[in-house]
Amino acid sequence: MSEKEIPFTAYEFQQYLIQGELMASRCVDCQKIYLPVRAICPDCGTSNLEWIKLSGKGKLAAYTSVYIGPSFMNDLGFGRDKPYLTGIVELIEGPRISARLLGLDPENPSEIKIGTPLEFSGIEIGEEDNISPQLAFKAGE
Amino acid sequence: MPVKNKKLARGVSLVGAGMSKFGSFPEKSSRDLFVEAFQVMSNSVDKEFDPQRIEYVCIGNFSSDLFEGQSHTAPIMADAVGLVPKAAVRVEDACASSGVALRQGILGIASGLYDIVLVGGIEMMTKLPTSEVTDTLAAAGDVLYEIPVGFTFPGFYAAMASAYMDRYGAAPEDLMQVALKNHNNGALNEKAQFGVTIPDWMEKRKQSAEKKGKPIPEWNDEMDFLHDDRANPMIAWPLRLFDCSPITDGAAAALLVADDIAKEFTDQPLKIIGSGQASDYPLHDRSDLTSIGAAKLAAQEAYQMAGVTAKDIQLAEVHDCFTIAEVIASEDLGFFEPGKGFNQAEKGITTRDGALPINTSGGLKAKGHPVGASGIGQVVEIFKQLRGRAGERQIKGDPKLGLAHNVGATGQTCVVHIFQREE
Numbered sequence: 001m002s003e004k005e006i007p008f009t010a011y012e013f014q015q016y017l018i019q020g021e022l023m024a025s026r027c028v029d030c031q032k033i034y035l036p037v038r039a040i041c042p043d044c045g046t047s048n049l050e051w052i053k054l055s056g057k058g059k060l061a062a063y064t065s066v067y068i069g070p071s072f073m074n075d076l077g078f079g080r081d082k083p084y085l086t087g088i089v090e091l092i093e094g095p096r097i098s099a100r101l102l103g104l105d106p107e108n109p110s111e112i113k114i115g116t117p118l119e120f121s122g123i124e125i126g127e128e129d130n131i132s133p134q135l136a137f138k139a140g141e
Numbered sequence: 142m143p144v145k146n147k148k149l150a151r152g153v154s155l156v157g158a159g160m161s162k163f164g165s166f167p168e169k170s171s172r173d174l175f176v177e178a179f180q181v182m183s184n185s186v187d188k189e190f191d192p193q194r195i196e197y198v199c200i201g202n203f204s205s206d207l208f209e210g211q212s213h214t215a216p217i218m219a220d221a222v223g224l225v226p227k228a229a230v231r232v233e234d235a236c237a238s239s240g241v242a243l244r245q246g247i248l249g250i251a252s253g254l255y256d257i258v259l260v261g262g263i264e265m266m267t268k269l270p271t272s273e274v275t276d277t278l279a280a281a282g283d284v285l286y287e288i289p290v291g292f293t294f295p296g297f298y299a300a301m302a303s304a305y306m307d308r309y310g311a312a313p314e315d316l317m318q319v320a321l322k323n324h325n326n327g328a329l330n331e332k333a334q335f336g337v338t339i340p341d342w343m344e345k346r347k348q349s350a351e352k353k354g355k356p357i358p359e360w361n362d363e364m365d366f367l368h369d370d371r372a373n374p375m376i377a378w379p380l381r382l383f384d385c386s387p388i389t390d391g392a393a394a395a396l397l398v399a400d401d402i403a404k405e406f407t408d409q410p411l412k413i414i415g416s417g418q419a420s421d422y423p424l425h426d427r428s429d430l431t432s433i434g435a436a437k438l439a440a441q442e443a444y445q446m447a448g449v450t451a452k453d454i455q456l457a458e459v460h461d462c463f464t465i466a467e468v469i470a471s472e473d474l475g476f477f478e479p480g481k482g483f484n485q486a487e488k489g490i491t492t493r494d495g496a497l498p499i500n501t502s503g504g505l506k507a508k509g510h511p512v513g514a515s516g517i518g519q520v521v522e523i524f525k526q527l528r529g530r531a532g533e534r535q536i537k538g539d540p541k542l543g544l545a546h547n548v549g550a551t552g553q554t555c556v557v558h559i560f561q562r563e564e
Contacts, residue, residue: 064302087300114307
């Protein structure tokens with residue numbers, strides 16, 4: 001299957017993520033870039049889209065440190081005594097996406113600055129037979 | 142996007158509204174709470190009212206499926222209040238479910254198909270343990286892109302708060318003032334789940350510690366208490382427990398009729414002069430993280446239909462699922478300029494005796510947030526306040542114009558209604 005034929009689904013987005021690639025869909029007609037990927041351009045309405053690889057570079061737009069998480073994060077050992085950071089990253093290509101945030105201190109969220117430069121860094125969560133990729137971005141040194 | 146000026150083809154009036162007690166009721170199901178709300182609503186209709194005249198039932202509910210293992214809820218509710226075989230429909234738009242049910246009821250009458258419609262909302266949330274409630278609510282987020290990276294509902298609003306604080310220089314303490322105000326209001330609402338002021342709550346905590354022989358906590362004042370990690374733990378920075386609405390069981394009901402028959406039910410009907418609804422992208426896809434676009438559009442549509450502006454509104458019930466949500470709502474609705482909403486509670490503008498009282502019921506924060514019932518719960522307060530029947534928490538100035546603002550999830554749905562008492 002050539003890249004052009006790969007459907008614009010969350011599943012395929014995840015398959016790219018597993019290979020370490022952060023992909024988005026771009027409207028061939030109006031050139032707008034969409035992440036989460038879209039099969040129909042919300043701006044001009046065409047179905048003429050293509051996959052593009054993003055640079056993976058971005059900055060922090062909004063964030064939180066979660067102390068009471070969903071069950072699957074609790075199962076990974078997070079919780080009241082071990083919060084984790086998640087937020088919204090604005091990519092240099094324009095789109096924004098929700099992602100885990102690494103390389104910053106979840107215990108001191110008030111020290112974190114909106115606008116902090118971030119870089120794509122997929123991580124894997126789960127046990128041996130049930131590993132799934134989790135989109136994450138990491139702050140530079 | 143400019144909003145086209147829309148009108149209803151036929152006017153709709155609110156002639157009755159009532160709610161169950163909000164709280165935690167392990168011995169009840171949502172249908173029991175809906176019966177209670179329906180009875181209170183029926184008693185609120187001033188003149189003789191035969192419920193059999195109801196032609197259509199529209200019930201807002203987020204997830205009886207996951208909370209109670211019960212789908213296809215609408216006919217069950219119709220049965221519980223004696224309305225089978227009238228048409229019954231369930232409306233699901235997350236926490237805006239019953240605000241949208243209200244709108245669907247309005248459209249049913251405006252279309253000419255029905256004259257008398259029962260709208261309501263139900264949610265029974267406490268049967269699940271808290272962790273499963275968190276997971277169930279998370280289903281209102283985007284389960285492909287938002288939830289897998291660890292977002293929770295407090296987390297979404299916390300992220301909005303982080304962007305808001307960064308942009309406008311607000312602090313967590315400003316948000317705490319919203320909680321203080323709404324608990325002050327809720328303390329005067331006998332239907333509220335946490336109908337207690339924060340100082341009274343502190344006193345209760347002390348008494349309980351004393352009874353158990355534990356060390357009695359010492360707090361200098363409310364802000365000291367609200368900064369105490371043990372008394373008011375962090376949920377999702379910067380939001381603590383008292384920034385969040387509770388997990389609640391509850392139901393609410395309202396009676397809508399065509400304008401031309403409203404006087405058969407009461408001499409004090411409220412005309413629903415504005416109705417607006419819009420949708421939005423998941424949070425990450427929005428151009429502005431400090432505002433809810435759907436709320437602005439829904440408000441614009443409702444104001445245009447009503448022929449009024451934000452300045453004309455005399456009281457509002459807004460969707461304060463989290464303290465930051467009330468701040469953002471008050472800006473999206475045009476009550477305050479962007480970035481100016483965060484200190485209006487502290488300044489006394491939005492308190493009960495302020496220039497624009499917001500959430501006199503206690504809001505979702507103190508009254509409780511049975512998600513699918515909250516939209517009609519707001520209508521109950523507007524119905525009382527605009528008819529001078531809100532008892533101890535009645536606002537002054539003989540208000541005639543009120544607004545209800547109900548949000549689904551992080552703002553993917555918003556619905557706004559404007560109510561007016563005719564002279």
